[in-house]
Amino acid sequence: MKPFLTALIRKKAINDDTRIDHGSGELKRSLGLFSLVMLGVGATIGTGIFFAMAEAVPKAGPAVLWSFVIASIAAGLTALCYAELSSFIPASGSAYSYTYVSVGEFPAYIVGACLLLEYALAASATAIGWSEYLNNFLQHTIGWSIPLHWRSPLMVSGANGLEMHWGNFNLPPIILVSMCCLLLLRGAKESAMVNGIMVLIKIAILVFFSVIAFSAFNSHNFVPFNPHGMLGHTGETGMGIVPAAGTIFFSFIGLDTVATAGAESNNPKRNVPLGIMLALLIVVAAYILVATAAMGAQPVAAFIGQEAGLSAILENVTGQKWPAILLSAGAIISVFSVTLVLIYGQTRILFVIGRDGLIPKVFQTVHPKTLSPVANTLIVSVMVGLIAGFVDSSYLWDMVSMGTLVAFSLVSIGVTVMRLKSPELVRGFTLPFGPWVIPSLSVLACAWIVVGLSSITYTIFAVWIGFAVLGYAIYGIQNSKLALKGT
Template sequence: MTQSLWQQLTRTKTADAEAEGAHGGSGELGRSLNLFALVMLGVGATIGTGIFFAMAEAVPKAGPAVVWSFVLAGVAAALTALCYAELASSIPASGSAYSYTYVSMGELVAYIVGACLLLEYALAASATSIGWSEYLNNFLTNSVGWSIPEALRSPMIVRGEAGMEIHAGHINLPPIILVAMCCFLLLRGARESAAINAVMVLIKVGILLFFAVVAFTAFNPSNFVPFNPFGLSGTDDAGNKIGIVAAAGTIFFSFIGLDTVATAGAEVKNPKRNVPLGIMLALLIVVTAYILICVAAMGAQPAAAFKDQEAGLAVILQNVMQAKWPAVLLSAGAVISVFSVTLVTIYGQTRILFAIGRDGLIPKAFQSVSPRTLAPVVNTVFVCVIVGLIGGFVDSGYLWDMVSMGTLVAFSLVSVGVIVMRYKAPNLERGFKLPFGPWVIPGLSVAVCLFIVKDLPTETYRVFFIWMAVALTGYFAYGIRHSRLAQGKKRP
């Protein structure tokens, strides 16, 4: 029977079909990850981005009150993490928010969420790889006295005071090298990548604890005065958004690692227990670490010193101890840390592409996996090429807010999905169930996300809507006709 357009846009899958969809055929992902590896994926994809780089962007917007920006972003992430935990415990699939909304709200909403996630992950991986370049250069300068030539560590497309600037002959080579190394590891399979990531995460946490201890020895309360110079929300003389909420929007991307935990749902042992538990444990570690490091950093130097500061935490250590070796140690830790962030972020995007490809909404090549390593080869190479090009040629100033936009929209729709599923499938087996009924926590999650997103720059909205227009064109030109639900097919 021919479906109406509305029926096509709102067609859904059952939770059981989605949970089983990533297994049982030629395109099968293996369940090889335990709870510890899963938590390390979440922490690895999260700790590093906001702390190592975003303070240079966020502190000028909020001053010392950036501490509250981290708290606000953490509250939004915690509320959404609870929503993720409920959906992940009942729909343990590889597509994260995409898969959850396909079951709860239908194909079109799922496709929109998928587009948000692809934007979020690609730009997040690119932005972190750019930050890796800064700390690599700091490490080389302080350890062996050699700096990467400016033309080989600065992008061609730069955000200047007068707008976009083109620096012909420039390329940021380190991000391209980093992404190539991540590609090599990911092609070897999830288990090997997760093991290497776990080691890097433990090193990163140790280095950040070392930073906190040293920075607190130079703690100066006067650095927090005035504490909140720009208020909750406002604009500066140039019309740019400033204040606690604006800074929270800038750093919110640093919580996307929680979503990465959910993208691994099809490769986790006992997913109905381990995915929600992994999300909550990762969140607890991340929020604690962020606030600790933020307070230590703000106490060690004035807020004005953060503006445009390259490899900021390493510089703070060098200034506090009046020696190079602490900066060398932290830069080495950052090089390892950001490697793990980029690795896991690219991993997450390849799994989302895999889920969308399995549903027929993008070409079949994206659903194929290597019979030997069970890694999605085409996805991995495709994502790494895109991420490498953006990281090599684009200024990171264009990327942070775009990542937050994609994250906040996806998080909001996941929260709505919890409400829908409670009414649509009240008897669905849930390994974790939100307290206070179906409305309170999801409603608060959506409200906080929208509160943050309203203060993102106008330019971010413009680029986001252009991207969504491109994505929807792809859906109506290809996806709506090739969808497996449209063809009455089960996943392979």
């Protein structure tokens, strides 16, 4: 029993993920600070603003602004923890790699499972939302709508639970995922360059939206400001500020994406922590600005079930089609950027887990010319595409938040563990107030948001973790590189 328990907590040395030999199992270090910041912003801005408002506003009313603040604080505390760990563990795999070094192999495997859940479902949910803005753009430009059965999922959320709508297939997300896959196969540098351009476009579009929406600002839309309280009143399941924060928290996944690029950064000890913090500042400013403008431009009831929400707001405010067309075009580009970076992050996490021997070797194989994980990218893209094509996005948002919150919590714990275990290590960035204050606040903030998630989210998450534990028991524990080394 003791050897088994020892295997569960065996740890990887810090320098195990810092190789730069560009062999058949290594990635190419080609990303600078700007590319890292754009990866973080690209994976974050777009999801929460373009889609989640329709999910979160009905839960919290105008107090959804506090939901964004709560989610931002939790993400900010965690971002500081990421910054310290990434300053002396310059590896791909983000939370997975940090946990492997600080806590041990089995906890790292569970974090890896959380990250895979978070990235795959976030990419699928985001790709699903792309359909709304693409259809809106086509309606306003050429007067044609994508047939409903070609932009609706097979499995949808109905009044009586899961409903099967045979003959439905959401085609646009499949097209989007395929385009992202082709671009990623060309390599990280090319993908990062295209992403950077798209991020600058999306920021300009959101500023454009805010300027026009504020011209129709009506303070009466904020009354009553907090109709459902923090956790909902009696009988209001899933309502309130905290549940809404849980719904939108997934949109801060981009902070983790910066850390997944540690092995492809040309100066990871400096640029990864700095990239995380800069991305956070840009994201928080954009979210609060756009959410305030949107809430001021229309009443809460208008958000319920609203498709292509920001585009619809501009059309209602101006009474003209061209602002809605421009915003829909911007959203199409923005969501492409988000989906691209999320799939990228998923493949890099699988790459590192595969290199550690915990999953089959196919996930760590890279193309000799582009140094990109080809088979890995194809497998991830097929999985993301199938989920996006057949599943209703309403099932995905809270699951993404659950995976993100669990991973973020373990990263925060890892900071304290490494401070106590290896205080002599040179850190490029060190948390203020000692090893306990910020990590503890980060864990508490994440736990507070988790409390507001639905019971079905807990059930699905438990099933997923059960499969992960089974996979580790059958394959990972005996094929781990540390096991083969006799560690």
